Amino acid sequence: MPKVKTFQHVFDKDTVYNLNKLESDGYIGSLIGPVGSGKESYVFLSTDYKGRKVAVKIHRHNIQSFNKIPVYLRLRGSKTGGFLKKIDDWSRFEYNFLEKAFNIGVNAPEPYRLFGNIIVMQFIGEDLVPARLAIKDTDFDVDSWYTKLVGFIVKMGKRGFIHGDLSPYNILNFNGEPYLIDFSQSLKLTSLTKEFLIRDIHNINNWFSRLGEKNIISEEKMVKSILVE
Ligand SMILES: Nc1ncnc2c1ncn2[C@@H]1O[C@H](COP(=O)(O)OP(=O)(O)OP(=O)(O)O)[C@@H](O)[C@H]1O
Ligand SMILES: [Mg+2]
Known part of the structure; x- marks a missing residue:
């Protein structure tokens, strides 16, 4: 070594x-x-x-x-x-x-x-092998991942921050579970950075539409559920 x-x-x-x-x-x-x-x-x-x-x-x-x-x-x-x-x-x-x-x-x-x-x-990995990126390893339950990823976006949003670069290039598939990595573009959620929240939602929604997810939650609805309360 x-x-x-x-x-x-x-x-x-x-x-x-x-x-x-x-x-x-x-x-x-x-x-x-x-x-x-x-x-x-x-x-x-x-x-x-x-x-x-x-x-x-x-x-x-x-x-x-x-x-x-x-x-x-x-x-x-x-x-x-x-x-x-x-x-x-x-x-x-x-x-x-x-x-x-x-x-x-x-x-x-x-x-x-x-x-x-x-x-x-x-x-995040097994033995010496890192978990694969979700872009390369699509062996996961689409419905369950969508629900979990939306849950993560909303949870972070309600705590006042966003990942900022959410895509299958920054999500690892570890034993069938999604792990978010690369918080290098994260930001506090403010009126100035709301566009980055919308971009994250947009990326996830587009990706899951392509994967055949039927129950896509609209950007407006997700943003509302984060900002209201
Ligand atoms: N905690 C971790 N466990 C296993 N592998 C990881 C971990 N963090 C990162 N990696 C691997 O390293 C790669 C690069 O990591 P990351 O996305 O954080 O950096 P980056 O792509 O260089 O950042 P940027 O998007 O700013 O260029 C990831 O795609 C992933 O394969
Ligand atoms: Mg990255």
Whole structure:
């Protein structure tokens, strides 16, 4: 298994420092993977000092075109700081929203630790194999998933926040259950961000219409049930 040190030539020195800190504090061990990578992050599998399997999401410090960050940080009320601070703020917002969702009973990885640009959370998968994205693994009960996902949207909305990037690319199928991941675009629900709630509902409704769901709840009805009360 490659030790964190091996990554000195892959990651910038701040990321290596953060990885070493998490390793010496026991939150992560050797990194395996990446088990996932996106435009803005790598996700590795590791094991913590308790022997729990953990997912380690590292937001890249070296990305050139992180255009949406300033817009989101402004919507979130955080404006200051250079590029590295912005990435750290970005990671902190993601971590906080993941924690909120997990704490109210939304199926999501349990958050364990945030340090700089790195999020350590529950690994959703079996043995060393991560659960597959819902876009690739459609072996699930359509009615039950629709009910659960609408339930998650409404629950988060009533608590005043939205996932912000809900799609089958950010939902894992873990033993037939939906798990929401990637809260990097989550926002507080306000009049300024209501359009992002509507976008989430729209994405889920379109996806489930294609899957043949008969009881689609209209955007208006869902928004009303969140905003009324
Ligand atoms: N907790 C987890 N357990 C297992 N696999 C995970 C976990 N979190 C993320 N992954 C895997 O890593 C991939 C990338 O994660 P995520 O969607 O959070 O980041 P991203 O796509 O880089 O973010 P962005 O959408 O901002 O580019 C996911 O598609 C998934 O396959
Ligand atoms: Mg993603």
